[in-house]
Amino acid sequence: MQQIKTDLCVIGAGSGGLSVAAGAVQMGARVVLIEAGEMGGDCLNAGCVPSKALIAAAAAAEAQRKGFRGVAGVAPVVDFAAVKDHVAAVIAAIEPHDSQARFEGLGCTVIRAQARFTGPQVVEAGATRITARRFVIATGSRPFVPPIPGLETVPFHTNETIFALRDRPDHLLIIGGGPIGLEMAQAHRRLGCAVTVVEAAQALGREDPEAAAVVLASLRAEGVEIREGVGVAAVEGQAGAITLRLADGARLTGTHLLVAVGRKVAVAGLGLEAAGVEFDAKGVKVDARLRSVSNRRVFAVGDAAGGLQFTHVAGYHAGIVVRQAVLGLPAKARTDHIPRATYTDPELAQVGLTEAEARAVHGAKLTVVRAGFDGNDRAVAGAKGAGFVKVMVVGGRPVGALIVGPAAGELIGVWALALAARLKLTALAGTVLPYPTLSEASKRAASAYFSPKLFDNPVLKAVVRFVQRVLP
Numbered sequence: 001m002q003q004i005k006t007d008l009c010v011i012g013a014g015s016g017g018l019s020v021a022a023g024a025v026q027m028g029a030r031v032v033l034i035e036a037g038e039m040g041g042d043c044l045n046a047g048c049v050p051s052k053a054l055i056a057a058a059a060a061a062e063a064q065r066k067g068f069r070g071v072a073g074v075a076p077v078v079d080f081a082a083v084k085d086h087v088a089a090v091i092a093a094i095e096p097h098d099s100q101a102r103f104e105g106l107g108c109t110v111i112r113a114q115a116r117f118t119g120p121q122v123v124e125a126g127a128t129r130i131t132a133r134r135f136v137i138a139t140g141s142r143p144f145v146p147p148i149p150g151l152e153t154v155p156f157h158t159n160e161t162i163f164a165l166r167d168r169p170d171h172l173l174i175i176g177g178g179p180i181g182l183e184m185a186q187a188h189r190r191l192g193c194a195v196t197v198v199e200a201a202q203a204l205g206r207e208d209p210e211a212a213a214v215v216l217a218s219l220r221a222e223g224v225e226i227r228e229g230v231g232v233a234a235v236e237g238q239a240g241a242i243t244l245r246l247a248d249g250a251r252l253t254g255t256h257l258l259v260a261v262g263r264k265v266a267v268a269g270l271g272l273e274a275a276g277v278e279f280d281a282k283g284v285k286v287d288a289r290l291r292s293v294s295n296r297r298v299f300a301v302g303d304a305a306g307g308l309q310f311t312h313v314a315g316y317h318a319g320i321v322v323r324q325a326v327l328g329l330p331a332k333a334r335t336d337h338i339p340r341a342t343y344t345d346p347e348l349a350q351v352g353l354t355e356a357e358a359r360a361v362h363g364a365k366l367t368v369v370r371a372g373f374d375g376n377d378r379a380v381a382g383a384k385g386a387g388f389v390k391v392m393v394v395g396g397r398p399v400g401a402l403i404v405g406p407a408a409g410e411l412i413g414v415w416a417l418a419l420a421a422r423l424k425l426t427a428l429a430g431t432v433l434p435y436p437t438l439s440e441a442s443k444r445a446a447s448a449y450f451s452p453k454l455f456d457n458p459v460l461k462a463v464v465r466f467v468q469r470v471l472p
């Protein structure tokens with residue numbers, strides 16, 4: 001076996017592992033990066049990137065279909081296989097940034113093999129044994145396949161296979177109404193498929209119910225059938241005719257099936273027992289510094305760390321780990337300022353506490369302010385007046401913000417900044433934004449917090465009357 005001694009050994013070259021490796025090696029650490037599958041991990045190859053490429057093509061189809069006032073809509077001519085070429089081309093365009101060549105160019109030793117701990121400070125990958133001062137587990141997650149009777153007897157897709165499908169499904173059945181299920185549902189519907197989603201609980205159940213309802217209404221209006229509160233009791237059939245037997249007795253038959261019911265963390269076979277690294281079904285057990293609670297030389301980042309499963313979280317984790325493992329400085333991960341966005345149309349974005357969470361934590365100290373896009377001139381001009389901004393405020397500071405509407409994923413940025421920097425609401429209310437922009441909706445929501453203090457305030461009115469009398 002070839003032996004390598006290094007400063008940092010990173011297992012997994014997805015969003016988290018690549019960010020750790022790039023940061024560490026460019027600061028002067030010796031880094032070994034191990035990847036068993038594709039460089040770039042889930043986000044590049046089977047997650048964020050292909051899904052957003054598909055959503056972009058679907059949006060183009062929908063824009064044609066809908067037309068605009070005075071511009072007749074036309075039935076889009078969709079070449080499904082060519083859309084998949086676009087998805088592949090987008091992956092290929094981004095790929096060099098995550099490639100083995102780039103990381104070797106930065107100075108990393110890149111090993112393409114399955115990694116496995118054989119001791120608390122030793123990992124083996126292929127024919128190489130690596131001893132390192134610190135390890136980072138960045139192995140991500142895989143689709144969870146639920147134990148539904150009959151599921152294993154039919155061909156079904158997960159996010160790992162759906163983007164390679166070149167024939168347009170006539171009728172796509174989707175189990176799971178979370179972000180993957182709904183993003184894929186709308187995209188496929190817009191590209192000409194019949195789509196039925198079966199959700200055991202509530203679709204977008206983690207989100208503010210009022211905002212989720214706006215998204216669900218929009219999907220239903222476009223023809224996506226969404227059945228909530230009913231589980232799938234069994235699956236039967238064969239390729240081209242797959243039937244879901246629902247718990248309420250209904251039967252749904254489609255041509256294709258996508259399973260999108262959450263993720264399971266990829267730690268099996270990693271030899272964590274040999275390393276003395278504790279883990280459970282959620283992932284590696286880590287402290288606030290993202291260090292294993294049972295082996296202080298081992299960190300976990302991204303999906304493997306058992307928390308929020310987003311690429312930007314994996315990137316944020318990477319910074320926390322590099323600070324400690326490379327610079328020897330303390331650092332703790334926060335979660336109160338992490339945004340998320342679901343890229344349906346309309347988009348739904350949240351940072352910090354939802355209204356229900358904020359009410360549970362802050363009770364009567366909470367003030368909720370809002371502004372609708374129907375009062376935003378830019379949204380009205382673009383006929384995109386559905387949706388709203390809602391801000392949860394405690395003691396003059398935002399503790400959460402929610403946007404459902406056009407470009408919500410972009411617009412949440414200002415609230416992510418406000419929560420990250422713990423800004424007061426006056427910072428946003430005092431910011432001048434260009435007119436007419438969608439972002440003015442956020443400022444209007446912030447201003448709504450001050451309106452009752454400024455308008456219809458008897459004390460202020462008395463002061464104003466006095467000032468007006470004495471003003472020269």
Ligand SMILES: Cc1cc2nc3c(=O)[nH]c(=O)nc-3n(C[C@H](O)[C@H](O)[C@H](O)COP(=O)(O)OP(=O)(O)OC[C@H]3O[C@@H](n4cnc5c(N)ncnc54)[C@H](O)[C@@H]3O)c2cc1C
Pocket residue numbers: 011012013014015016017034035036037038039040041042043044046047048049051113114115116138139140141159180266269270301302303304308309310311312313314343
């Ligand atoms: C369909 C879909 C859409 C998504 N859209 C978004 C989005 O829009 N925005 C967003 O923020 N997030 C999105 N996500 C989530 C995002 O993709 C993940 O949170 C992110 O990829 C996690 O990064 P990671 O580095 O933790 O893991 P991954 O990207 O999964 O990388 C882990 C890597 O480790 C490798 N590996 C695993 N075990 C071993 C081993 N033993 N040895 C060597 N290598 C190993 C794997 O092959 C993989 O390449 C989406 C996910 C899906 C499935």
Ligand SMILES: NC(=O)c1ccc[n+]([C@@H]2O[C@H](COP(=O)([O-])OP(=O)(O)OC[C@H]3O[C@@H](n4cnc5c(N)ncnc54)[C@H](O)[C@@H]3O)[C@@H](O)[C@H]2O)c1
Pocket residue numbers: 146175176177178179180181183198199200201202203204205230231232260261262263308309310340341342343
């Ligand atoms: N835009 C984004 O940032 C984005 C997009 C896609 C995925 N992601 C990430 O990937 C993660 C996984 O997404 P996901 O949608 O697979 O998972 P999820 O856990 O968010 O949602 C899964 C849904 O499936 C339902 N469900 C579970 N078992 C079921 C069953 N047997 N029958 C019917 N419904 C069932 C759940 O109630 C839930 O609503 C997300 O939590 C998110 O972190 C992010």
